[in-house]
């Protein structure tokens with residue numbers, strides 16, 4: 001019976017901790033931009049894309065949303081070795097090149113452009129887009145005190161025209 005009693009106390013103590021941080025956590029999470037969309041545009045030789053999202057409402061009037069940061073990575077393919085069977089049925093190492101998996105928790109270490117967007121706007125244009133380059137995009141809102149949780153991420157790539 002004594003053991004059970006202590007276990008119970010232990011659980012109460014552990015559960016007590018996240019509650020201390022809950023208000024900040026809830027605020028930053030409710031600042032995550034929703035409905036992010038990306039459209040690509042082409043005019044003659046110029047290629048660009050437009051990112052938009054729904055306006056994020058203030059969580060705290062005394063610490064309003066100051067703007068958004070739009071993060072755009074140029075994601076590079078990574079080489080890895082896989083084993084595949086050859087014509088003789090033997091497993092041989094083969095080098096393959098593929099995009100790393102889209103990871104919502106971890107940002108790529110690739111070349112990054114950050115565009116600052118004022119709070120009264122909910123879209124941004126990225127000029128100078130290139131064909132055959134994979135762009136990974138995420139948006140977050142910020143206040144003077146807080147950095148909001150990031151939106152969902154998106155990846156886009158424009159295929160080259162036939163004959164390019």
Ligand SMILES: *[C@@H]1O[C@H](CO)[C@@H](O)[C@H](O)[C@H]1NC(C)=O
Pocket residue numbers: 034035036037039052053054
């Ligand atoms: C983003 O732009 C597209 C195309 O202009 C529009 O249809 C869509 O509703 C916009 N999304 C948001 C969240 O404003």
